Amino acid sequence: MTQPFDAAMQAFAPALPLAVGLSGGADSTALLRACALRWPGQVRAIHVHHGLQAAADGFEQHCIALCDALKVPLTVRRLDARHAPGQSPEDAARQARYQALASVALAPSVEGAIQSIALAQHADDQAETLLLALSRGAGVAGLAAMPARWERAGLAWHRPLLQVAGADVRHWLCAQGQAWVEDPTNVDERFTRNRIRARLLPVLDAAFPFFRDTFARSAANAAQAAELLHELAQQDLALVxxxxxxxxxxxxxxxxxxxxxxxxxxxxxxxxxxxxxxxxxxxxxxxxxxxxxxxxxxxxxxxxxxxxxxxxxxxx
Structure with a gap:
């Protein structure tokens, strides 16, 4: 029987060459390993060193060792992701990370121009994003959560693991005998997302075992509604x-x-x-x-x- 992680990777068909955003955690380690095994010589890795915590140097060393073992070219981009007054630290780090990934991918390279970027968010991340949006009273655009594919900066961006539970990603890694690093901030419950992960997802799992699938359908319905509202807004803006x-x-x-x-x-x-x-x-x-x-x-x-x-x- 095909496991969820393998099924998701078999369905993933990006334009090549492909860059993978590599943090060193379980999810991105699994994504890079799977992509490198499937498309040898066509995959590169980009690691963004935020400089926000002492463990960051250890993440970088793991990424270097992993890419050496997989024979995948690695680019490390160091940046200052400190947040501006009034901006959340998570939002500042996320925006800086996306900008860094795009700048590396678009830079001239002897290996050829990168066509796609893959990110490792999975079904648990999608559920957390939807719950965060609900907690903030978001409209349909926010409830659409994270898209599986979008265009930005002339690149195709993909999240091929959005239908895969985090536990399934780790099961695949363990079967491969592949190590990863754990980000210590992921258990810091001062961050809302971490409280959702630690306190709400286990309760949802017990009460509604298929909540990841149903949440994903709700997010897809919200995304469709948001697209229709965008089209109507374009028409009305031409009118007013x-x-x-x-x-x-x-x-x-x-x-x-x-x-x-x-x-x-x-x-x-x-x-x-x-x-x-x-x-x-x-x-x-x-x-x-x-x-x-x-x-x-x-x-x-x-x-x-x-x-x-x-x-x-x-x-x-």
């Missing part, structure tokens, strides 16, 4: 104009106003309004029936203001 005209906005339902305004702010101004900010803006748009009615509302990192017959954006 850029910047949006107040009269045209008033011709839409409140839900479509909210959808197109989020799209305008995200697309044109790289900001996302809080629910209360967006609600206040929608109330002001509804009440805007005279020429003298002013709108000046803090949204995201700036202000949405009335300018003539439409809305405009003001950034400090």
């Amino acid at each position: 104009g850029v910047p949006p005209q107040i009269k045209a906005l008033q011709g839409l339902s409140r839900a479509r106003q909210a959808n197109v305004l989020r799209h305008w702010l995200r697309l044109g101004h790289h900001t996302t309004p809080a629910a209360a900010q967006l609600g206040e803006l929608l109330d002001q748009i509804q009440a805007c029936t005279t020429r003298g009615h002013q709108i000046r509302i803090k949204v995201g990192r700036g202000l949405v203001v009335r300018s003539g017959t439409g809305l405009d954006w003001s950034s400090p």
Whole structure:
């Protein structure tokens, strides 16, 4: 009987050459080993050294030894992933990691241009992401969790293990006799994701043994809904104009106003309004029936203001 990890890898068909994001943990170690065995000479590894903890040098040494054994070229990128004021440490590290992976993959190389990047998040990670989104009151875009494939920076990005439980990844590694390193921060319950992993997932496993599959279906349904909302927002933005005209906005339902305004702010101004900010803006748009009615509302990192017959954006 084909095991879940083997089945997932058999279904994985990326464009080659392929780069694998390698942290040194069980998941990325398994992914790199499986890819290197399947496509010898077509796989490279990228290790991002965040410099955030004392154990980081040990991760790097494991990655070097693993890649030497597998005869896989390794690039180590060191960076400063400290977070800015108001930014979560996890978000800062994640953004820095993606930027580093893309910059290495796009750099000229004697081995040929990398076509795809594979990341090792699995079904437990997907469930944690969905639970985090629920805890924050996320909309369908957040509930879509992590996509299995997407395009970014001219590269195809893949998460081939999203249908595989973390325990199945480790079972495969043990059967291979392959060692990995454990990140000590993964058991630090000061981080919300770690509390979910330690406290909620075991309870869900006991109560709903197939929760990983059902959560994945919910995330896929949310992703489809988010795609439809994006398409509708594009159509409505063409209708209301850029910047949006107040009269045209008033011709839409409140839900479509909210959808197109989020799209305008995200697309044109790289900001996302809080629910209360967006609600206040929608109330002001509804009440805007005279020429003298002013709108000046803090949204995201700036202000949405009335300018003539439409809305405009003001950034400090």
